Amino acid sequence: MTEIKNVIFVGLGGVGKRLAEPLCQYLLYNSPKTLVTLIDGDTYEPQNAERQMFSELGNKAEVTAQELKLLFPKLAIEAKPKFLTEDNVFVFVPEGSFVFCCVDNHASRKLLSDHCGELEEAVLISGGNDFDDGNVQVYIRHRGKDVTDPLTHLHKEIAEPKDRNPAELTCEERAAAGTPQLIFSNLKVASEMANAFYVVTERGVAYNELYFDIKTGAQRPVMRRKEVK
Amino acid sequence: MTNTTTESIFLPQGQTLEHMPIKVSCGPTEHEFEMPIGITVESVATNPYYREIVGFKGNETSVVNGQPVARDYVLSPGDRVEMMKEAGEKA
Numbered sequence: 001m002t003e004i005k006n007v008i009f010v011g012l013g014g015v016g017k018r019l020a021e022p023l024c025q026y027l028l029y030n031s032p033k034t035l036v037t038l039i040d041g042d043t044y045e046p047q048n049a050e051r052q053m054f055s056e057l058g059n060k061a062e063v064t065a066q067e068l069k070l071l072f073p074k075l076a077i078e079a080k081p082k083f084l085t086e087d088n089v090f091v092f093v094p095e096g097s098f099v100f101c102c103v104d105n106h107a108s109r110k111l112l113s114d115h116c117g118e119l120e121e122a123v124l125i126s127g128g129n130d131f132d133d134g135n136v137q138v139y140i141r142h143r144g145k146d147v148t149d150p151l152t153h154l155h156k157e158i159a160e161p162k163d164r165n166p167a168e169l170t171c172e173e174r175a176a177a178g179t180p181q182l183i184f185s186n187l188k189v190a191s192e193m194a195n196a197f198y199v200v201t202e203r204g205v206a207y208n209e210l211y212f213d214i215k216t217g218a219q220r221p222v223m224r225r226k227e228v229k
Numbered sequence: 230m231t232n233t234t235t236e237s238i239f240l241p242q243g244q245t246l247e248h249m250p251i252k253v254s255c256g257p258t259e260h261e262f263e264m265p266i267g268i269t270v271e272s273v274a275t276n277p278y279y280r281e282i283v284g285f286k287g288n289e290t291s292v293v294n295g296q297p298v299a300r301d302y303v304l305s306p307g308d309r310v311e312m313m314k315e316a317g318e319k320a
Contacts, residue, residue: 011320013320014319014320015320016320102320103320104318104319104320105318106316106318109316126316127317127320128316128317128318128319128320129317129319129320130317130318130319133256133257133317134317135256135314135316135317137316151316154290154292154297154313155313155315155316156290157315157316157318158316163318179319181319185317186320189317189320211256211257211314212257213256213257213258216257216258218256218257218258219257220254220256220257220258220259222311224292224295224311225295
């Protein structure tokens with residue numbers, strides 16, 4: 001298995017929370033010295049219970065870190081109760097990180113993609129869903145070069161996001177930005193992000209984007225660019 | 230007597246209608262179609278049959294063989310056309 005120093009979860013909502021537990025279980029037995037960092041400035045609120053499981057109300061990163069430490073006491077887990085911004089991304093996402101981008105806005109996806117694009121070594125796995133379909137993107141940097149395309153490549157909605165970083169929004173604006181989601185779509189994205197992690201660390205790169213549609217059962221992996229930049 | 234076959238209506242005199250395999254995808258869906266030689270990306274993007282089968286809107290970014298192309302790009306046999314589906318926003 002590829003040596004993994006840092007695994008970072010950005011966003012502990014419907015996807016990130018579902019993904020964190022099996023990833024920690026996997027890391028405990030396959031890469032037990034990995035530092036797991038959970039980043040989220042948002043809080044669990046009663047209305048989140050429809051799609052998300054949490055033991056108490058409070059900051060999502062801190063509550064999830066507490067829960068995971070109970071389940072995996074031998075794993076190093078830390079919480080950063082902040083939204084990822086231009087001011088802290090350099091501190092929170094260091095060289096050599098495996099990053100799971102589980103956010104609900106394209107502005108944060110662009111921020112992470114741009115930042116990873118400046119690192120020598122990084123793996124960024126980003127997932128997102130609409131109501132009953134979604135996608136997973138895999139952006140790999142190795143020796144200062146793109147092995148796969150950044151999240152912004154051919155995705156204008158990420159390259160030129162119309163939404164804003166949640167750190168720039170009020171609580172009311174964040175609540176208003178929420179749209180109906182299906183728990184099964186969240187589960188599918190989380191599962192495919194975990195699969196992408198396994199593929200990257202154990203098998204090599206097989207695709208840089210994967211689409212799915214729950215309604216039709218269709219799924220398609222894509223490797224768009226054959227040449228390495 | 231005038232030749233009134235379908236081919237003579239759309240093709241220059243003496244030219245026969247030939248087709249080529251083209252794969253068209255959008256998001257998780259991909260289909261292979263037999264398309265007339267000389268067809269452009271614009272003709273694919275605005276064709277309601279392809280739109281219905283593959284499930285695209287027609288205003289997506291057009292990508293051929295992994296590279297973005299202009300709408301007047303003329304397709305070649307074996308080309309893979311992708312109408313870029315936007316990334317899922319929520320999580």
